[in-house]
Amino acid sequence: MCTWTAIQDKVKLAYCNFPHCELWLQNLVGAGIDTTTTTVEWAMAELLHNPHMMARAKEEIEAVVGTDGTVEESHLPMLHYLDAVVREVLRLHPVIPLLVPHRPSSTCTVAGYKIPEGTKVFINVWAIHRDPQFWEDALKFEPERFLSGGGCKVDYTGNSFHYLPFGAGRRICPGVSLGERMVKLILASLLHRIDWSLPDGVKSDLSEKFGIVMKKEQALVALPTLQ
């Protein structure tokens, strides 16, 4: 029989105690939920702010999924515009703007600066993603830059140092593929056969509230209408 005590015993055998595992699971769930939901909220806010992009994303989803079906994971590789929207949302609104603090395990030199071993280092991904040295019209929300022909060939592996929404290196987000898929699946399901609008008198607002996870200053309120 599988009881908590039996699980605890097995876990102890694996040189790890139960509180450790509980914290580890809490971290995993915590790190996975806020990041994913905040990215979806930013995506909806940007699409409501740019109705022609919302229309293009909806058109693509309807062409791939049809009018009757529901969005499935197997549809995602065919949703190229949606993919570009998500990449652009993660560029302009990276949910963990300073990544998590890192410490070099030995003294190193980066771009001429000596970083002593153990120094706490924050990487300002928010600023890197808006740096005009790397991005044309850096402050403009423009998913097209990530479509083929748009000129931006970046992925989520952390190898393009000007695009690091999931971090890089040994401590890169371990939930990259789950997170990416969840965001696209939720977004496509929200857009499929549902029209969205802002409540009467509410203006589109993209102000940010700085934090470990960077959210919208005002939570997004949007009204759904079934097609």
Ligand code: HEM
């Ligand atoms: C859109 C979704 C997500 C984004 C944008 C995101 C982004 C990030 C970033 C930027 C980091 C810090 C990496 C670094 O400092 O180099 C991180 C760490 C982490 N993420 Fe995610 N994440 C997402 C989804 C998820 C999901 C779904 C999970 C798990 C199910 C997850 C689990 C973690 C964990 C455990 C860490 C800490 C890794 C470590 O310190 O070694 N994330 N994430």
